[in-house]
Amino acid sequence: MNKVIVCFLTLILWGCAQKPEESTSAKAEQSIPVVLERVAPPNWWVGMKNQELQLMVKHPNIADYFPSVAYKGVSLLSFDKGDSPNYVFLNLKISAAALPGELLLRFKHGDGRVLESTYVLKSRNDEERSYRGFNTKDAIYLITPDRFANANPENDSLKTLREQGIDRENAYKRHGGDIEGIIRSLDYIQDMGFTAVWPSPLLTNDMKESSYHGYAITDYYQVDPRFGTLDTYKALSSALRKRGMKLIMDQVANHCGLNHWWMSDLPFRNWINNQENFEKHRSEWNGETVLLTNHRRTVNQDPYASKHDQLLNEEGWFVATMPDLNQRNPFLAKYLIQNSIWWVETLHLGGIRQDTYPYPNKDFMSQWAKAIMREYPNFSIVGEEWSYNPLLIAYWQSGAKNKDGYESNLPSTMDFAMQRTIVQALMEEEAWDKGLVKLYEGLANDFAYANPKAIMCFLDNHDMSRIHTQLKGSVAKTKMALSYLLVLPRIPQIYYGTEILMDDFDKPGDHGLIRSDFPGGWQGDKKNAFTGVGLSKQQKEMQLFVKKLLQYRKNSEAIAEGETVHFAPHDGVYVLFRIAKEELVMHVINKNTTAKELSLDRFKELNLEGRRFRNILTEEKGQWSTQLKVPANSSVILTTKLN
Structure with a gap:
């Protein structure tokens, strides 16, 4: 009996002597391999100039777990919880000693549960690290992918997405064009003389209707399955590089689509602008409970602009179905910057076109461009500034001597001023010079630009009437406009179909009509611009006209650099x-x-x-x-x- 009592007391004393952490660890840890709901970016690379990486991790109640990282050369500097319990942000440092491989992310709960997930670090391709962007030697072919060529009818409509079916008779429904269609058309594009391809956004737009254009993104890391897969996108880039051509990605940092996955569980209370009002009326959402932008882009330069006007331009939603992103939130800012770099690295891009450039927070846009250009010094980025005033366009180009000291870090802007000047000059008939002084003086405005040769010029695009329509159907003037564009000290962009006189005469300016199907892109088309079948004599002549100019331009030092x-x-x-x-x-x-x-x-x-x-x-x-x-x-x- 005494031995039993002694043993019992010994066990009690031994247990009391244990350290608290050892006592806790005595509970069997339940290591559970999991597939986290979301991790962004989905992978990263060793050897980047910027060694810091912020991972957004989304998983049910992940904020209740304590994170750790186990991998040589990678350290967890800190972590931050979101306002939602389902988000945590891991701040990592990937040192020069880190090698490609799979690192282990561990999330430990107070009750002993441990979630484990792997994260892939990739190696970079040394041969392609330079990432040379587009320049004055290039001629860019702008494509609306849904309307260009349908090579894979099987992905036309998917039950998992909100908008169903295709209807080529409806200008605002999906028509079925895809990435594979662009790939199959590269012989034509290259033979015409183009050296770079700019498709409008190819990421998922899971919207109820009119989602074909691509500018209401609902997942910044997913290719819209109606266009193809990430592998298809990579195949397009690879096919272009093999031809010595470049892929330009259309990106949108100002806004997302209303059905973006994070809109149902926003990471922070200030992730989007006007968020409080949106969440208050979410259940009966009708698009009228948020402030829309005033479109007063001049507030970015105007020394007299009121704060009211400045904020409304920056914080107002572009349209009611496109929530305005708040880039002043540092976690969202990092998310967008890393997303752009991820796509550059993943696709080996030859450039980025950034949509609605003057609408986001302009200090963020400066940091965004700076981060990309620091990683890829020979890269190219062009920002959309829809202004007809050269002074406003010049403000956004890197190297501008702005009175407010603003440095955009943006290599290129879009030359809407020259676009309008060309049209006005060619349509003017009454003046003694028949309007041509407008061209002369328009080009003279180049004194305002830090680098006029780096500016992207065009005659039409996906948001404005076709140039043949703007010039009232005059083939002669359309030829004048195209020839002038292609000899200017600029980077020229031509919209698909301009080379065959596509128009929107029936309803000038209608976006659906502007983005009509390219003839021959669909099986059974009676007209085929790829082969010339069914084209009129004028269309064939224009196609040959453009081809001759582009082919000469490709090897002209005078036009490129002269x-x-x-x-x-x-x-x-x-x-x-x-x-x-x-x-x-x-x-x-x-x-x-x-x-x-x-x-x-x-x-x-x-x-x-x-x-x-x-x-x-x-x-x-x-x-x-x-x-x-x-x-x-x-x-x-x-x-x-x-x-």
Whole structure:
């Protein structure tokens, strides 16, 4: 009996002597391998210049767990919980010593449960680390993927998504174009002379209707399955690189789609702008409970702008179905920056086009561009600034000497000012110079730009009437516009179908009509722009016109890098030269209804007399003497490169 009592007391004393943590660990840990609901970014790379990485982890009640990381060269610096208990943000450092592999993420609960998940670190491809962006040597082909070519009818409609079916007769329904359709069309695109492809966003837009355009993103890391898969997207990029061409990704940092997965459980109380009002009325949402933007983009530069106007531009929703993201939240800011870098690295991109550039917080946009350009110094980013004032466009380009000291870090902006100038100049008929001074003075505005050659210029895009419509159906003026665009000191972008005179005459400006199907992109199409079957004589001539200009441009140092000299319009004729070493390109627009004899005396400073030339469009060769005859109502492009 005494031995029993002694043993019992010994056990009690031994138990009391144990440390609290050992006592807790005595509870058997339940290590549970799990697939976390979401981890973003879904993977990362070793060897990045910025060694810091923030992981957004979403999982039921994950904030109740204590995280840790086990991997050589990777350390967990800190972690932050969201306002929602279902989010935690892990701040990691991936040192230069870290190797590719799978690191272990552990989340330990107070009751002993441990959730374990792996996270992949990849190696980078040394041969492709330079990530050279688009530049003046490139010509960019803008595509609305849903309307370009349908190579895989099996992914046209998916039961898992809100918008069902396709209807090619309805301009606002999905039509079925996909990434594979673009891949199969690359022979045509390259043969035309384009060197870069810019598809409008290809990420998931799980919206109830009108989701074909891609600008209401509901998952920033998922390819819309109606367009294809991530592997298909990678295949497009790979196919372009093999051809020496580039892929430009259209991104949206200002807003997301109303059905984005996080809208049902927002990480923080200030994740989106006007969030309180949205959540208050979520159950009876009708789109009228949020403030819409005032579209006053000039508040970014205006020294007199009221705070009211500034905030409404930045915080107002673009439309009621596109929640406005609050980039002042540092976790969202990091999320968006890392998302962009993830896509650059994953797809080996040749550039980014950023939508609605003046609407987000402009300090964030500066940091966003800076982070990307720091990682990829030879990269290209173009921001959409829909303004017709060159001063506003110039403000956003890196290197601008802005009075407020703002540095955008943005290499390129979109030249809406030149787009409108070209249209106005070609439509003007009454002025003594037939409107051509508008072109002359429009180009003279280049003094305002830090780097005018890096600006992206265009004649039309997915948001405005086709150029053939804007020019009232004039084929001659459309040719003038295209030839001028392609010799300017700019990076040119051409919208799909412009080369075959696609139009929106039936309802000018209607977005659905502007984004009509490209003929031949669907099996059974009676017209086929890829082969020329069914195209009119004018359409074929325009296609060949564009092809000749683009093919010449690809190998023209004068157009890509040369000096620009132009002469004031005279008697309805405007002349512009591009010059580099022995190559000289002369572009002439004659808006008269009669041919003009152009005296070369005006151009003596360029030493033209006696030089041989070739007409790029007709292949005719000749020698400059004292006169040059220019046909009526046309543009002429001559070069000193004879072959």
